[in-house]
Amino acid sequence: MAGACSLGLLQVLLLAVARASLPGTVVRLNKAALDYVSDIGKAPLQRALQVTISDFLDPRGEVLQSTRVQILDVHLLLLHLKFIVDFGVRLSAAANFTVKVFRVPEPMELVLPVALQADVHVTRDSIGTLVLSIPTCSSTFSPASTLDGSNSTSQELLALVQEHIKADLSGKLCLRVSGLVQDLNVHLGTLIGLSPVGPESQIRYSITSEPTITSNYMSVDVRAVLFLLGKPILLPVSDAHSFVLPWPSGDEGAMATVGLSQHLFDCALQMLQKAGSLNLDITGQLNSKNNPLNTSTLGQLVPEVAHQFPEPMPVVLKVRLGATPVITLHTNNSTLKLQPFVEVLAASPNSALQFLFSLDVLVNLNLQLFVSKAKLRGTTSILGGVQLSVATSNVGSIDMDQVHAVISTVFQKPLLDHLNALLRMGIALPSVLNLHYVHSKVSVCEGYVVISSGFTYQH
Template sequence: MAWAMGLLLLLLLPAVGASRPGTVVRLNKEVLSYVAEAGKAPLQQALQVTVPNFLDRSGEALQPTRIQILNVHMPHLHLKFIAGFGIHLLAAANFTFKIFRVPEPLRLMLPVKLLVDAPVDQGSIGTPVVSISDCFSFFDEAIVLDHNRTASKLLVPLQKHIQAVLQNKLCLRISNVVQDLNVHLGTLIGLSPVGPESQVRYSMINAPTITKDYISLDFNAVLFLLGRPIVLPEVNTSFVLPHPVGASAAMVTVGLSQDLFDSAILLLQKAGVLNMDVTGELESNDNMLNTSMLGQLIPEVAHQFPEPRPLVLKVRLGATPTVTLRTGNATLQLRPFVEVLAPASNSAFQSLFSLNVVVNLSLQLFVAEVRLRGTTSVLGNVQITVASSNVGLIDLEKVQTLVDTVFERPLLDHLNALLGMGIALPHVVSLHYISPEIFVYEGYIVVSSELLYQR
C-alpha cells in the first residue's frame, strides 16, 4: 500500500520552486489509477502476515491449531488526493486462511476493508516523506469455503482471534512499508553525473502543494563542477508553474525554468568543454582548412606559405552562451572567439587572423533514460567580424565561405555530443518516463509524460 502511494512520488523529475534554479513536478490525478493497479501486488504481498496458533476450546483439552494465510486478493484499490494533506487509500481485500484442524482442515475467507490517510511532507534531508496518520481495518463476516459440519461451532471464536491479530498487524505492516519507501525516496538527493567532472543534486525546498487534482513538489537543483557549486546571480523572482499546462491527460507535468538552463550552460562554459580545436588535413580533398585553400581567399596567406600546411581553428567561448525560451521554440546563442593558426617553420603556431563570431542555434529538447537531452541546428548565417589580422585586409564575404564550410559542422557535432549526454532529472531507481512530450513556453519548458515503474 505504501509502495502504491509512494509511487506517486517516484517520478520526481527536475524541480523548481522558490529558490534558483528549480523545477516544479506536478503529479496529476491521472496517475492515481495506474498507481492503484500497479500497487496491488506489492500491497497484497505486504499483508501476508503471520497468524499465531488458535487455542481450540471445543474439546476436553485446549488444542493449539495452526493458521496460515493462503492468499490475499485485493479486488478494489482506490487512491485520491486530499487537498492540503496528502493521499487517501481505500482498499477491499479478501484474506483466505487455512485452519489446520484434526481430522480435517478448514478454509475461511475473511473480507477486510482498509482505510488509510497518508500525509506527504518535506523531509529534513530535502526529500519527500510519506507517513501514516490514520489507518483502520473493518471486517465482514468470515465465509467458510469447505463443507465442514463442525465449522459453525468454531467460526465465531476463530474469527475473533484472526481479527484481533489483523487489527494489530495490518497497519504495522503498512507503516513498515512506508518506512522502506522513505529510504528509497532518500536516493533523490544523491549526486548524478552531468559530465566527467560535474554533477547535479536535487533537494526539496518547501512542503508540497496538494489539491484534489494534483500534488506539486518544488525542488532546488544545484550543479557542481569539481565539487564547487555553480551559482547564478541573485534575482528576487520565483518560478510558478501555471495550471493547466502541457498535455491535459498526462500522469506527470514537469516545469523546468530558465534558471536550470542558465545554470547548465554556465557549467559547460566554466568546465571549458564548449571550447574546441578544429584541425585541417592536407590529404583530404574536401577539407578547406589548409594554407593552400585559404591563400585563394587571402593573397597574403599564399605569399607567407607557398607550401601547403594544415590550419587550426582555435575556438574559445569567452562570453556565456545564452538560452532563450519563447513559446514554441528554444534557441541557443554562442559568441565564440575563433583564431586561425598555421604552423611556422620552428614547429610553433602563428596566428593569421582572429574572428568574433555570433552563432544562433535552434535547440531541440527531448527526454531519454531519465535525462533531458538536446540537439542543435544553425539558424540563419553565422555572423563574423574581424578581431585582428596578421595577413592584411580580409574580405569577409570570402572568409564567410570558409567559416560555413569548416566551422559549422564541427561546431554542431561538438555541441550535439555534449547536449546529447544530457542532464539527469531527479529520479529514483526503476522509474521510467513513457512517451514524454516537451512544450516550450515563455521562460520555461514543460515535460508531460506517462509513467512506468519496473522493479
C-alpha cells in the first residue's frame, strides 16, 4: 500500500446523469507502455511484411521475360513508438528484406533495406472506446546489395530490379501496417464489455472524451458504471468538477498509471450493501468449546436468558448492514467503517428462532488494496476493537460490559472472513482481452487511489 502521493487533493469525478453521478477513473499510458508494445509487436509486424511481389519483367534479349520475385526473409531491425502531442503515436521501423529473383540460368539474391514510418491517430468513437487510424504512412528504400555467392550482376540490372521491388512494395507495406492497426481496433473494443463483479453485479468501462496526448503519456478519462440486477448504481451529485490525475503521479517508469476516484469505491460498497452481500448469519454450536454462542453462556450474563432457556440452545447472530459502509482515503492510509445491525436469536425447542435482543455495532477496519489478474482486490483487519450498544431487548436489562466480550469475540472473525472473501473477489480494472496487470503497486492518496503497473499480454 506504500507509495508517495505528494501532489495534494484530487477533485472528485461526478458525471451527472438524471441528478446522479457515475464513478470516475483515469488511465494513463506512459512511455514504458510504448516500449512494451514495440517489443511484443516486432514478431507480428515482421510476419505482416512478408508480402507477395509481382513478377519482374526482365529486359533480356528482344522480348521482356516475366521473372518470379520472392521475399525469402524479413528481418526487423527496429520498431520504435513515440507519442505525438495532441495526435497519437508515431511508428518507425527498419527492416532488411532478403529477396530472390529467379532468373535463368542463375537466380539472384539481394538484400534491400527499408524504413517505414506511420502516424497513428488515436481518437474516441461514439460507443466509448479508442479507435486507431493511419492517415500518413511512407516507406523509404536504401540501395540494395547482392548477397555473397551471387553471380555478378550489372548495376543497371540491379537498379531495375530494385525499382520494380520498390514500386511493388511501397503501397503493400503500408497496407499491412494498416491491417495490424485495424486488428488492434477490434482488440481495443473489448474494453467496453461487461465484467462480472458478483453473481448479480457487473462493471462496464467506457471512455468519456478524446484522449489527452503529451510527449510523455496518453491519458483517457474512463466512466465506470456498476450494475446490480441490470440497474446502474448511481449516487447523488455533490460536485461538478472532473477527476484529474496530476502529472507526475505514481511511478513514472511504470507502463500504466490508473487513478481511481473515491466515488468508484463508494459506488462499489453501495452495490455490495444493496445486493445483501455484506449480510451474514453467525451460528453457535452446542458441542463447540471455542464458540460461546449458546443460551447457557449468555444466561450467565443475562439472567432472563437463563430463565427462558433452562436447557442450553444454540444462539444465532443475524448481521445486517442497513447503512452503506464508508471508505476513507488518506495518504498511505485507507479505512472502512461498518455499522451493522445485529439481532441475537436463540433456537427454541421447536426449532423456531426466538428474538432475544439487538445491537447497534460500529467497527473500523484497516483496508489494504492490491492488484491481481487485472482486478483490484482487498483485505481488512479490525482497528481498535468493536463498539456495541443495545438497540432493543426482549430479555430485560443487559450489562454490555459483560456481554461485550462474548459477542465481540464470536463476531469479529466470521465478519472478517466474510468481508475478506468478498474483497478478494475484486473488481475488474480497465483492460482489454488477454491483457493482465503485473508488478502493480497501489498508492493511497487523499481521496483517491493510484495504481502503477506493468502489463503482460497472453495470447
